[in-house]
Amino acid sequence: MATSPGDDAAVEQAAPATPAPVESLENNGSMGFGPPSSDLLGRKVMIPNNHAGQALPQQAPGPRAGCDDIDNLVSPAGMMIQHTFGTPNLFSTSDGPSHVDGVLAEGYSRTPQGAALAAYNIWQRANLGGDVALTVIKNQGITDPATLQSVEDKGIANSDWSAEDRRKVPAAEAFRILSCDNDFVVTEFATRIFGDETGRFTEPRWVTFRFNMAWSDGDWKMQLLKGAASASKVDSLAGWTQWAF
Numbered sequence: 446m447a448t449s450p451g452d453d454a455a456v457e458q459a460a461p462a463t464p465a466p467v468e469s470l471e472n473n474g475s476m477g478f479g480p481p482s483s484d485l486l487g488r489k490v491m492i493p494n495n496h497a498g499q500a501l502p503q504q505a506p507g508p509r510a511g512c513d514d515i516d517n518l519v520s521p522a523g524m525m526i527q528h529t530f531g532t533p534n535l536f537s538t539s540d541g542p543s544h545v546d547g548v549l550a551e552g553y554s555r556t557p558q559g560a561a562l563a564a565y566n567i568w569q570r571a572n573l574g575g576d577v578a579l580t581v582i583k584n585q586g587i588t589d590p591a592t593l594q595s596v597e598d599k600g601i602a603n604s605d606w607s608a609e610d611r612r613k614v615p616a617a618e619a620f621r622i623l624s625c626d627n628d629f630v631v632t633e634f635a636t637r638i639f640g641d642e643t644g645r646f647t648e649p650r651w652v653t654f655r656f657n658m659a660w661s662d663g664d665w666k667m668q669l670l671k672g673a674a675s676a677s678k679v680d681s682l683a684g685w686t687q688w689a690f
Contacts, residue, residue: 470530470577472497472547482528484615486637488690490526490533498529498536498545500552506539512557512625520689521558526616530573533616534566535688542566548577549584553665560630560658561620563665568654575603587659588669613639618651619685628660635685638678652676 475494482490493499501523510517523538534550536542540559543552550566553559563585571581578601583593617634624631635651654676657668 486615490528492528497548498527498550500544501536501538503543515622515625518686524688524690532569535562548580557622557625557630560665561632564632564656564658565617565634567667574601585666586669587666619682619687621685630658650678650680
C-alpha cells in the first residue's frame, strides 16, 4: 500500500491506491442484500443490493468504556463487513454508519468506536478515486480551502487496482485509540497483509494507518494533511481492539 494522506500529493490522489470498484459508483436506491461471500480470513462479507451500502438499524450499546478508559474499549456491536463499490466497508448496529446518502456512509456515534469506524470507511471510499473520492473529501474531510479548490480543479483519477488486488486486502481486523476526547480522536486501524516484495509472510502481520478525526457538523470528519502517519507494519495486535464480527 502507498503512503497515507499526510501530504498534499496524497490528498490530490485521494490517498493510497486501493482496489478499483467493479460495481457502478452510484447509489441505486436498492435495499437488502444478495448472497454473501467471504474474505481471505474466512469472515462473512455481505453484498448489499445498493452498491453504496446498506445502513443497519441502530441501538444504544449500553454502558462501556469511552475516552476516559481507552485501554478497555470494546468493539462496536453488530459488526458487519459490506462489499461496497468493490471495497470492504465496516457497518455496526451501535456506532454507525446510520445512513447512506448518495455515495457517502454517514452518521457515526460521538464515541471512539464511531470515530474509528468513520476513519476506516472514509479512507476506503476516498481510495476509490474519481467522483466518489472527491465527494468524500468535500463532505467528510477537513482541509484548507486552497487545497480543496486545487483537488476540485484537477479532479481525482480512478484507482487502477484489479479485482485480484482487491482480494488481497481484507477489511481491517482491529483498531486502537491513541488520544481521545469528545471532539477529537486519533485512531489507527490494522489490516492483515500476507506478504511483501520479499515474499509471503510465515507469521501474521498487519499494516497500520493513523488518522486524526474531528467532530464537525454532527459527524466525524477526517483531518487531511495533518498528523496522519505513513503505513507501518506490526506483528501483534496486543493492545488493539479487534472488531467483533
